[in-house]
Amino acid sequence: MAQKPSIPKGTRDFSPIEMARRNYIFDTIKSVFRLFGYQQIETPAMENLSTLMGKYGEEGDKLLFKILNSGDFLKNVDDAEITERNLVRLTNKMCEKGLRYDLTVPFARFVVQNRNQIQMPFKRYQIQPVWRADRPQKGRYREFYQCDADVVGSDSLWNEIELLSMIDMVFDRLNVRVAIKINNRKILSGIAEIIGEADKIVDITVAIDKIDKIGIDSVNDELRSKGLSDDAIERLRPLLEMSGSNAEKIETLSQLLASSEVGLKGVEELRTVVCGIDSLGHKCDVEIDVSLARGLNYYTGTIIEVKSLDVQIGSITGGGRYDNLTGVFGMPGLSGVGISFGADRIYDVLNQLELYPESISESVKVLFVNFGEREAAASAGIVKLLREHGVSAELYPDCAKMKKQMGYADSESIPYVAIIGESEIEEGTINLKDMVNGTQEKLSAEALVEKIKNA
Numbered sequence: 001m002a003q004k005p006s007i008p009k010g011t012r013d014f015s016p017i018e019m020a021r022r023n024y025i026f027d028t029i030k031s032v033f034r035l036f037g038y039q040q041i042e043t044p045a046m047e048n049l050s051t052l053m054g055k056y057g058e059e060g061d062k063l064l065f066k067i068l069n070s071g072d073f074l075k076n077v078d079d080a081e082i083t084e085r086n087l088v089r090l091t092n093k094m095c096e097k098g099l100r101y102d103l104t105v106p107f108a109r110f111v112v113q114n115r116n117q118i119q120m121p122f123k124r125y126q127i128q129p130v131w132r133a134d135r136p137q138k139g140r141y142r143e144f145y146q147c148d149a150d151v152v153g154s155d156s157l158w159n160e161i162e163l164l165s166m167i168d169m170v171f172d173r174l175n176v177r178v179a180i181k182i183n184n185r186k187i188l189s190g191i192a193e194i195i196g197e198a199d200k201i202v203d204i205t206v207a208i209d210k211i212d213k214i215g216i217d218s219v220n221d222e223l224r225s226k227g228l229s230d231d232a233i234e235r236l237r238p239l240l241e242m243s244g245s246n247a248e249k250i251e252t253l254s255q256l257l258a259s260s261e262v263g264l265k266g267v268e269e270l271r272t273v274v275c276g277i278d279s280l281g282h283k284c285d286v287e288i289d290v291s292l293a294r295g296l297n298y299y300t301g302t303i304i305e306v307k308s309l310d311v312q313i314g315s316i317t318g319g320g321r322y323d324n325l326t327g328v329f330g331m332p333g334l335s336g337v338g339i340s341f342g343a344d345r346i347y348d349v350l351n352q353l354e355l356y357p358e359s360i361s362e363s364v365k366v367l368f369v370n371f372g373e374r375e376a377a378a379s380a381g382i383v384k385l386l387r388e389h390g391v392s393a394e395l396y397p398d399c400a401k402m403k404k405q406m407g408y409a410d411s412e413s414i415p416y417v418a419i420i421g422e423s424e425i426e427e428g429t430i431n432l433k434d435m436v437n438g439t440q441e442k443l444s445a446e447a448l449v450e451k452i453k454n455a
Contacts, residue, residue, distance in 0.1 A: 010134070010142025020360050022145075022347055025174070026127055029147045029341055032170050033125040036162060038149050041124050043106040046097045053098075055105045055328070059206065063132045066095035099131035103148040104322070104338060111152055111336075112329040120153030127343070140314065141344055150338030152326070157269060159337050160302045160321065161276035167306060167317055167339060168282040174346070175355050177309040178316070179285040183292040184270045185299045185320070187253060190263015191239055191290075194256070195232040204228070205293035208240060212291075216240060240291045246274050249288045266301075273302055285309070294318055304339060308349045316345045363392065365452050366416040366432075367409045370396040379420045382430060382445055391452050393418075409435060416452060 007013065014022060033040075046067055053061055074094065100106050103126045111118060127147045134140055149166065151159050164180060171178045185205075192201040203226040207219050219240075220233050239256065242249055250271050257263030270288065277286055284306075294303050301321030308316055319339030326334045350356060366386065368379035379395050386393040394414075396405045409417050419431040429442045432451070443451060 008142065010136035010140075012141070012143075016363065017361050020363065021350065021356050022343065024356060024360050025343055025346055025350065026145075026147065028173050029170055029343070030125070030127065032166055032173070033147075033149050035169075036123070036149070036166050038123045038125040038151075041107075041110065041126055042128060043100070043103070043110055043126070045099060045129070047100050047106055047109065049096060049098045051109050051329075052101060052105060055325075056101055057202065057206065060101060063134050064101055065099040065131045065133050066091055067097045067099065068094055069096055100128075101132060102130050103128060103146050103340065104150065104325070107148070107150055107338075108322075108325045108336070109329055111334070112326050112331045115331060118153075121151050121159075122153055123149070123151045125149045138313070138348075144345075145343040147341035147343050148338055150336055152334055152336035155323075155335045157272045157302075158276065160273045160304075161280065163304070163319065163337065163339050164273070164277045164286065165280050165282065167304070168277075168284045170341065171306070172283050174350065176346070176349055176353070177284075178306050179287055179309055180282075181287050181289040181292050181305045181307065182270065182273065183289055183303045184266035185301055185303055186262050186266025187257065187270065187290065188266075188293060190257040190260035190266055191236065193260045193263065195235040197228055197232050200226060200228060204236075208236075208291050209293035211240065242290055246286070246288045249290070250274070253290070269301060294320060300324060302337065311349045311352050313345055313348060315342065316349060317341045361413050362415065364394045364412065364414050365391050365455070366393045366418050367405070367412075367414045368393065368395045368418045368420065369402065369405050370399050371421055372399050375420050375422070375425065378425050379418070382418070382420070382448065385445060386449060386452065389449050389453060391449065393452075415455070418448070 030040075049064070049066065052064055056063075076094075107124065107126065111122065125148060127145065129143055129145050131143050134142060136142060149163065164182070167178075167180055188205055188208075189198070189201055192198050192204050197204065204223065207222040207226065210222070211219050216237070220237075223233050223236075224230070242252060244252070250267060253267045253270075254264065257267060274286065274288065289305075292303055292305055294305060299320040300323040303320040304318060305315045306317035317339060319337070321335070321337040323335045324332070325336060326332070368383055370376045370379070376395060376399070383393045383395050396408065406417065415435055417433045417435060419433065421431075424431055424442070427442070429444060430448050431440060431442050432448060433440045
């Protein structure tokens, strides 16, 4: 008995209706990207491991999907190394490539490789799948799409302000209520400095980034396991539990970080960004969250994360500034900032809240019934005319019973059915049935085109 086919855990198939919904999300995001002057690029699904490794921190490196070398991937491995089972060494010898973990690092590689053809500042958007060897759970997949917008070659904080405005516009158009949380990596560095643990900034950010998931007590336990003293942990707690308005938080941070030059620089950057987005106006909540770390090592300034207010799910958009990312590819000093919309999580949010337009499932506007060769040929000519005018139309391919053809139109939510029989051919008309209200009318080809175009 043949084994029942399946797909890997953490991946999904998408039906036509699901793809229509996903394309609604992609098209909405794309339209906003273009309004803000971003241009589209694409990069390969796989990158050299040398491009990917070391860019996401130790935890991120573990989640990279590695691709075995073609042919005899064990040719550079001896029996002793296999017996030793040193997975890092074996992977280095058997794998030269990996699936991309995100779109930001490949973008940095793209910028460096194409530096002579790119006009700075360079604003790009990219919508492609990424892969992570993570444990699948609700809202977390091994294969998922990201919708990224980045600008490189400019230090201006207006880039951050515009990205926040872009996020606000996208979710307003999708009718999703969200909170935009922001922080600054320099503030986190300042905090690590004033509690006397500046050398443990990575451990601190990785730990506190989990505060929403595991709570502050578990975060403190993790910090102790990384060697932080109880005194440092206690000095950290009030910063993580800070409350009040954004203005009050900025004032509190200014006082608490008064002895840290880098921390105060982060506070001023945060103040500029918050005041900037407030001056433009926004419909989403914008909230300073000092516990926000987004444990990726390459962020150096503003950090952004977006949460849905009506659905319990992880971050649905995130990003930040990464001034030194291209330096690892031989192009130091190039500033960049970007955001990434998590299309799959946004899709789940819209599904739960049923926020799709009613017309989203309409793939075909009108179906022509097939009564036989002569009638089908006449119908095909009108179908071609409709398509030339931008109207999606379809001729049922088989001369089947009327009930079957009408059932097909109903199951596919096709709003109109066109009938061309012998009498319609002689009259030069089309009998059009409205599948919603059941009315019928005879129209010329030109009148049919106008009616369906304007429907």
